[in-house]
Structures are given as C-alpha cells and as structure tokens.
Amino acid sequence: MKRRELSAVELLEDCLGVIEREEPRIHAFVRLSEELARAQAEEADRRFSGDGQVGPLTGIPVAIKDVLCVENVETTAGSQILRGFRPPYESTAVARLRAQGAVFLGMTNCDEFAMGSSTENSGYFPTRNPHDPSRVPGGSSGGSAAAVAAGEAVFGLGTDTGGSIRQPAALCGVVGMKPTYGRVSRYGLIAFASSLDQIGPFTRMVGDAALVLQAIAGWDRRDATSVDRPVDMLSSLERGVEGLRLGLPREYFEAEGMEPGVRAAVERAVLTLERAGAELVDVRLPHTDYGLAAYYIIAPAEASSNLARFDGVRYGARAESAGNLLETYLQTRRGGFGPEVRRRIMLGTYALSAGYYDAYYLKAQKVRTLIAQDFERAFESCDAIVSATSPVVAFPIGAKVADPLAMYVCDVLTLGGNLAALPGVSIPCGTSEGLPVGLQVLAPQWADGMALRVARAYEAASNGS
Amino acid sequence: MIGMEVHAQLSTRSKMFCGCTTDYIGAPPNSTVCEVCLGMPGVLPVANARAVEQVVRTALALECEISRHTKFDRKNYFYPDLPKGYQISQYDMPMARSGRLSLGDREIRITRVHLEEDTGRLLHAGDALETASESLVDLNRSGMPLMEIVSEPDLRSAEEARDYAVELRGILRAVGASEADMEKGQLRAEANVSVRPRGSQELGVKTELKNINSFRALYRAVAYEIERQVRELEGGGRVVQETRGWSESEQRTFSQRSKEFAQDYRYFPEPDLPPLELRPDWVAQLRASLPELPGELRGRLAEQYALSKFDVEQLSQESATARLFEQTVAAGAPPKQAANWIIGNAPTLDAQRLAELIGLVVAGTINREQGVRVLEEAQASGRAPGEVVREQGLAQVSDEAQLGLVVEQVIAENPRAAADFRSGKQQALGALLARVKEATGGSANMRLAAQLLRHRLIQ
Amino acid sequence: MTLTRDEVRHVAMLARLGLEPGEEDFYAEQLSAILAHIDRLREVDTDAIEPTAQVVQVGSRLREDLPEPSLPQERALTNAPETKDGFFVVKAIQESEP
Numbered sequence A: 001m002k003r004r005e006l007s008a009v010e011l012l013e014d015c016l017g018v019i020e021r022e023e024p025r026i027h028a029f030v031r032l033s034e035e036l037a038r039a040q041a042e043e044a045d046r047r048f049s050g051d052g053q054v055g056p057l058t059g060i061p062v063a064i065k066d067v068l069c070v071e072n073v074e075t076t077a078g079s080q081i082l083r084g085f086r087p088p089y090e091s092t093a094v095a096r097l098r099a100q101g102a103v104f105l106g107m108t109n110c111d112e113f114a115m116g117s118s119t120e121n122s123g124y125f126p127t128r129n130p131h132d133p134s135r136v137p138g139g140s141s142g143g144s145a146a147a148v149a150a151g152e153a154v155f156g157l158g159t160d161t162g163g164s165i166r167q168p169a170a171l172c173g174v175v176g177m178k179p180t181y182g183r184v185s186r187y188g189l190i191a192f193a194s195s196l197d198q199i200g201p202f203t204r205m206v207g208d209a210a211l212v213l214q215a216i217a218g219w220d221r222r223d224a225t226s227v228d229r230p231v232d233m234l235s236s237l238e239r240g241v242e243g244l245r246l247g248l249p250r251e252y253f254e255a256e257g258m259e260p261g262v263r264a265a266v267e268r269a270v271l272t273l274e275r276a277g278a279e280l281v282d283v284r285l286p287h288t289d290y291g292l293a294a295y296y297i298i299a300p301a302e303a304s305s306n307l308a309r310f311d312g313v314r315y316g317a318r319a320e321s322a323g324n325l326l327e328t329y330l331q332t333r334r335g336g337f338g339p340e341v342r343r344r345i346m347l348g349t350y351a352l353s354a355g356y357y358d359a360y361y362l363k364a365q366k367v368r369t370l371i372a373q374d375f376e377r378a379f380e381s382c383d384a385i386v387s388a389t390s391p392v393v394a395f396p397i398g399a400k401v402a403d404p405l406a407m408y409v410c411d412v413l414t415l416g417g418n419l420a421a422l423p424g425v426s427i428p429c430g431t432s433e434g435l436p437v438g439l440q441v442l443a444p445q446w447a448d449g450m451a452l453r454v455a456r457a458y459e460a461a462s463n464g465s
Numbered sequence B: 001m002i003g004m005e006v007h008a009q010l011s012t013r014s015k016m017f018c019g020c021t022t023d024y025i026g027a028p029p030n031s032t033v034c035e036v037c038l039g040m041p042g043v044l045p046v047a048n049a050r051a052v053e054q055v056v057r058t059a060l061a062l063e064c065e066i067s068r069h070t071k072f073d074r075k076n077y078f079y080p081d082l083p084k085g086y087q088i089s090q091y092d093m094p095m096a097r098s099g100r101l102s103l104g105d106r107e108i109r110i111t112r113v114h115l116e117e118d119t120g121r122l123l124h125a126g127d128a129l130e131t132a133s134e135s136l137v138d139l140n141r142s143g144m145p146l147m148e149i150v151s152e153p154d155l156r157s158a159e160e161a162r163d164y165a166v167e168l169r170g171i172l173r174a175v176g177a178s179e180a181d182m183e184k185g186q187l188r189a190e191a192n193v194s195v196r197p198r199g200s201q202e203l204g205v206k207t208e209l210k211n212i213n214s215f216r217a218l219y220r221a222v223a224y225e226i227e228r229q230v231r232e233l234e235g236g237g238r239v240v241q242e243t244r245g246w247s248e249s250e251q252r253t254f255s256q257r258s259k260e261f262a263q264d265y266r267y268f269p270e271p272d273l274p275p276l277e278l279r280p281d282w283v284a285q286l287r288a289s290l291p292e293l294p295g296e297l298r299g300r301l302a303e304q305y306a307l308s309k310f311d312v313e314q315l316s317q318e319s320a321t322a323r324l325f326e327q328t329v330a331a332g333a334p335p336k337q338a339a340n341w342i343i344g345n346a347p348t349l350d351a352q353r354l355a356e357l358i359g360l361v362v363a364g365t366i367n368r369e370q371g372v373r374v375l376e377e378a379q380a381s382g383r384a385p386g387e388v389v390r391e392q393g394l395a396q397v398s399d400e401a402q403l404g405l406v407v408e409q410v411i412a413e414n415p416r417a418a419a420d421f422r423s424g425k426q427q428a429l430g431a432l433l434a435r436v437k438e439a440t441g442g443s444a445n446m447r448l449a450a451q452l453l454r455h456r457l458i459q
Numbered sequence C: 001m002t003l004t005r006d007e008v009r010h011v012a013m014l015a016r017l018g019l020e021p022g023e024e025d026f027y028a029e030q031l032s033a034i035l036a037h038i039d040r041l042r043e044v045d046t047d048a049i050e051p052t053a054q055v056v057q058v059g060s061r062l063r064e065d066l067p068e069p070s071l072p073q074e075r076a077l078t079n080a081p082e083t084k085d086g087f088f089v090v091k092a093i094q095e096s097e098p
C-alpha cells in the first residue's frame, strides 16, 4: 500500500477488473459504488499531483461492510427491512477514510444486522469463500473478508461483536482486527449489540491493518463510549516478540469442537513465535465455558432494543397491506427481518422481560464481569494471549443453518474478547484440510499496538520477510 | 391520597442527546430534527451537560439527596411518537431521591427526580365524521430534555394537588430549570388518586389521571376523581386500577386503559451512554449558587417589609414581580404603597419611575386617581411620571388661597347644602366636596378642600 | 427453561414480530434449546459480583449545550414510506392495542 507504483485510477481499475472476474463466483458485494469510486480516485490523483493532502490511504480502494452508513449511499445492514435506505449522515469511521482520500468500492455482504458466523443470514444472498466457493467465508463480515482475500479490494472495513471480523478473516486467510472497545467511534455503525460492537480493518498484511486503524481510531464527540487516548498503532509494530510473554489458555486449546488440524496449525504457529524469542506461559481463563451463554443473552437483549426502531415509519420497507398500526408493526417486522434476526429478537426480548431479567440479563452481566476478571488476571502473567481464532475451518454452505447452537459455537474463542473489550487480531497461520487457519492474538485493553506487534512478528517469522 | 408525577421540559438551547434546537414551537413539522432524534440506524446519543445541571439544581431546591452514581436506562415500547422504540430514561438509579416540598406548614415528600427525553407528537388526521384512518407524526419535540419529579402520595385534596403544582412551577422558574408553562406543554402533571375510609390505614386502589393542561384542570380533575371514587365505593362498587383522561369539554375523567394489561418496559442500562458521576464538589458548587426559592422569598418579604399574607402571595408568584417590588422600595417607595401599586395596577414601569410616581402620590402632589392616569400615560409615552404631571398640568391644587376661592364660590352657589351642614348634617359635606372636585376638574387636593370647607362653614 | 407457546406469543407481541401459523411451536422448541445451553449460567456463583454493563471506563462524557443545524425537512423525510404535508404518516392506532 505504501508503494505508489500505480495511480489511484489505475489501482481502482485493477480492483474493478478483479471484481468483474471474481464477483460471479464469491458475491462479496451487495452493491458497488463505481461512480463514487471513480470520482474519489480522480480526486486522489489530483491530491498526488500536489493539489491537497496525501495520507497513507489516499487513493486506496476499500470495501465497506453494509452496516456502516455512507452518506447518500444505500446502506442496509444486509437486511430487506432497510432496502433503499440512504442515510443523510456518515459513520465516523467512513468519514475519516473519506477525509484521507480512500476510494469506496461499495458495500459488502454480511449476515443480516451482523448476526451470524457465515454470511448465510444475509437478506440478499450468501457470500462464498474465495478459497473454496462451496464453503462459507465466515461472518458476519464475510463480504469484506472475501473481497480482500480475492483481491477485489486493498482493504476492508468490518464490525466485530462476537468475532465477526476475526472469524471471517481466519476462514478467508486474511488479517482482521477488532480494536479495544471505545477505540473506534461507533457513530453510524448500525448497531447489533452496543456494548460489544467495534469497527476494524481487513487487510492482507498486518502493517496495513495498523495503518487503517491509525486512520479510523480516536475519540469522537458523537460517540460517548469512544475514548480520548493517544492512538499509536505504528511505532512498536516492528519490535518483534523477543522477551515478550505469550499466554496459552488451556481452555481455548481444548475448546469444544476444536478441529485437530486447526489445533495443529496453531501449535506450529506458537512454536514459530517461541523461536522468534517469545516466552510461552500457561494461563487460565476459568469462565470460558460460560462465555457463550453470557454472550447469547447480552447481545440479543441489546439487539432486541436496537432493532425496535425498524418499524416502517421513518425509513425502510413497510408492509402495505396492514389495516392498522399494530398490523403494520407485526407485518413489517415479520416480513423485513430474516429468521436469525427474529430468533435473536425473541431471545433478547424474553431475557429482558418481566420476571426473567434477573435470571438472564443481570446474571449474564455478572458473568461478564467474571470473564473480564479472568483476562485481567491472565494478563498479569503475559503480554498477549494467543490461540486459534476459530475452532473450525470454513464449512460447507448450509452445513450449520438448521442448528443455531452449532453456528454459535464458531464464536467461542472470539467472543471473550468482546465481553472483556479487548483488542484482538486474527492472522493467517497455515492451513488445515487445504483451508486457511487463523491465529488469534488478544492483548489487554488499549494495548492494540501490542496485538498488532505480536501478529506482525508472527507474519515476519513465518514469511521470513 | 394523591401522588403527583410532574414532567418539566428543561430550558436548554439544544435537545437532550443531539444538537437540534429546543425552539420547536410553531416550527414546520419535522424541521427541528436530525438523524439522532429521528432514531435513524447507527446514531448515538450524547447527553447534554446543561440538562444534567438543571436536574441537579432542581433536586437541590427540593432538598433531595443527589446520587453520586447515576445512569441512563432504556424503556422499551412501541409507539409512532417514539422513534427508537425505546425512551432513554432513568430506572433504578435516578439522579436524586428523597426530597421535600413545603406547602404552608405541610410537607410533601419527593420520591425521586430523574432525567429523560421527550417523545414526538401524533396528530390524528381527519375530523370526527370520517373515522381517522391514519395519524401524522411530528418529531420536532422528540429528544427534548425532560425532567420527571415524583412525589409520595402525601397530598390530601384537589386544592393541595393544585398548590403543589403551582409551588413546583415557582421553584422550577426560580432555579431557571424550566419555563414551566402548562399551556405550552412545558409542565405536565399526572395525579395518582386513591381514596380510603377515614381512619383506615390501608391504601385504596389508585387511578392515574392524564391529559391535564392547566392548574384549573388539575384541580377539577382531582376533585372529580375523588368524588367519583367515593361514589363508587359508597355504592358498593370498586375502583379499578387504570389510567383515566381528563376531558376539558365534558369536565369529567374517562377510562383510557386498564392497568391489568400492564406494559412490560424491559428496562436495561443504556449501553450507549457511560454512567454519570455527580461529584460532591460540583454538587456543592451548584448548591451554593442556588437563587432564593419561592418559600424563602415569601418568608423574607413578610418579615423584612411587614407585608400581609395576601400581599406576599401576590408579590411572590412571579420572581419578576418580587424583584420589581424590592427595587421600587429600594428606590424610596414605602413598602405597603409599593405593594398596593404593583398588585393593583401591574405596572410595566421600571422601579425607579414607579417609585417616583408613588412618591408624587405620597407627597400629595397628585391624588390617587390622578396617579393612575399618570401611570397609564407614562407607560404609553415612555416619559417620566414627574414630566407627565408637569406637562399635563395634572398637579392637584394644593394652594390654600387658590382652593379657598373655589370653596367660597361653591358655598355661595349651594346655600342649601351649606345650611344643612351647619344644622349638623355631616353628609352634606360630601355633596359640597363633589362640587369642589367638579369645579377643579378633579385636580383638587381633597384633604385640603375638606379642611377649608369645614373651616369656612363653621365660621 | 422451556418456553410455552403462550410465552412465545407474548414475547412476539412485545417485540412486535408477527407469527405465521405453526411458528409458536418452532420458536418454543428452538428458543428452549438455546436457553437450555444458557441455563448453565446458573452454575456460576455471582452473589458477590457486580454486573458489567460497560467494560471500558470512560468517565462522564457530556456535551456542551450548543445548538447545531438540524436536517432540512426534506432530508428528514426522504427515506419515509409515506409522508403528508411534512409529517410521517402511520395507520390508525386502535384502542384495543396492548
């Protein structure tokens, strides 16, 4: 990305060429914004010819997950209920890319409202894994992961609520990062679960992920949960792992459903890091077994409230056959939301309803405290935690659709990072059954640079570059 | 037993969670809205610091305990005037609790004070003839900062309920938290009413009264509801827990919705807003900066100026009135005179000029009736009272020689009345005085005229 | 914990999600299966534990009371399915509504 051998327009045409060739096979985009992209590329080239500010992302084509509002560009969260919605505002992360002069290729497919781990829950069509189109790309940010993996885009933006950046990055063989909660403004991110959602990059190289994060991170007056802390993703990137202690949580290596091939690839990666100078330590995360249960209360509960605004009054689709307001609500939401979204709204509504709040929501929030404490304790004896990102490689389309719990288990190694607000990177670490495996690096809150540094050290050690 | 829930719109410049103006009255529909108060996808609230401050100031004025740690919660329900499908409010950690409001020697306990956002407004299209098949939604009011003040069921009558609301309005205005105009919807009162047999300790079933748009409506609605419940119970019936609306046109309450289908609001902590810490040092600063409250003002007016209860009540209803009174006294007017002039004539003169006018009357330069005319003229023309008196030659005739001539002429022209007086009929003096007044065009110093008349008649 | 059909109907109504014929049973079964997993939370002793609504401590972030421009009316209305004279339009609200 740093080398400027091509003009922005040439780079865009390259990407559009790949898109034309690959899209019929992988369906990463729900809609392209070619016209906007061309105008932005030309503008970028004008900047290069001395007419304006140039940054590391100027002229770089990006694929944007369909949950990040782009002003006046149709943004639908992968849902039929938002078909035709053109926001009169822009998400802060996208606005910061726009200010840098990035080139917007279009909106990428995702599980509807980011609820899913395979992109099969899209309200439009499933996206396919570039490594094997009969398999899923992971999710929910499967479109952005696949677009970057296929070379359609130089980088992508995704969102991660329980692993929705890291897991598809692992399954598609690219780098994906979820920053510390509060690092990147959520303004304009169509919310799934407000206390867990975070925006992050997909790239092919760790260094590029650091550049993108550097560009989009930082306090935003429009997001009261964004944090005013210095953003430095770059200065420690190349320092290696010499002298760092890396924690290996036994619970993560022995997770339910862990494929032997995935475990083997991750263990090889751990050895590579050890050879590069890291000290390996055992750490414990004793409440791991309860993470999934806590997550599947908290996230649906918040979602059930966040998705109440889709009522067919101010925007989006609405059922026209209804004779009164109640029928309008019922039919609009029945017809506009897909089955997984409806299931989670039901689950979340139930968990918050009278008589069940204490047993479910409050209990889950307390278990969340315990999980965050597990990580705090673990980080007393290590600088970062490494594990697999996903216990499984990309699975065939349709394999887990009928069993929601089997799908939810895909997130067991990633959702702890969301519950505890930690930064986490997934980086490709070989293959299992010919499909990519991801290595997850988790670091303490605000140590986003540390997560990137360890990932970069692995990248350098494994490529010899 | 009556408990009150009062909602007050806070006087801020921008809305509770976005930068939209709060100046929405009279604006075209949906013209003071943005993506945040429209509840569009992906937007986030950021709380208004001034609104938080105004709630704390009000709570301090109500002698509440201020919570050091407080947070916002979501109250979830569907309605077209609620764009997000939830209202950001406060559930189990309100900003303040346990306060009180004094009504004379009665003390009404305040349960809690919390901060939330207002909803938009629904208009029902079509008139009564064609059954409204649709409603219109205007979200200009959506996201206005709203404070809720809840009292314990300590009020005992419709009068007390009204007095409570009036006193609360005075406090809100004194601390500058709200303009609290009921007709403009800036102050909304709901009353929870229940009755129980005299001497009984058991709480009766309560009904919740809504749609109350004035203090008078509050009084009448509560009075009606107490009577209705008593009638119901005495007739062997029972009171149903429900929400009842006040109908201004029919002057009665009517059933709106039964609480048996109680809403399940699914409150949970608002994840988009960090919990708030109200630091004790900051709260102490606000406490120190509180202005004089209506109760304190009343006590001081009575004591410092020796005014009657009536005068104090009248002067303390608006802080501007009390201010004018005190400034007028400071400018030299005697307190009782100043009070009379202000209560009786609602002058728009500034204190300096009002004191000047009162001075002219007290000194006898003009009489009371002339004073009223001078006041009107001074208000209309913007000239000083003294100037008006000079220009219009209004000064009363107090010159003994000049008035003496008039008096002699009147006696000469009314021999009968003069004879009557001399024979002991005191009333005859009134008739003669009226003639003097007529002859001078109303400008005679009547006290002097009476003295001169007696003097001449007795001679 | 298993959900009854009545509970499914109640929750669907709270969430304003219409149910198709037969969906009560479908949801009762699926949600019960998920809740069966979630019920393992009961094993955890949380008596002395504070709930976490937000993991990151960011302090009290408030905004200054400064007005900013609103959206022009036509921009506010542009995505709406139905408008009239500057208002959003909804179907009649029936009294029987819960």
Ligand SMILES: [Zn+2]
Residues within 6 Å of the ligand: B015, B018, B019, B020, B032, B033, B034, B035, B036, B037, B038, B143, C070
């Ligand atoms: Zn607004």
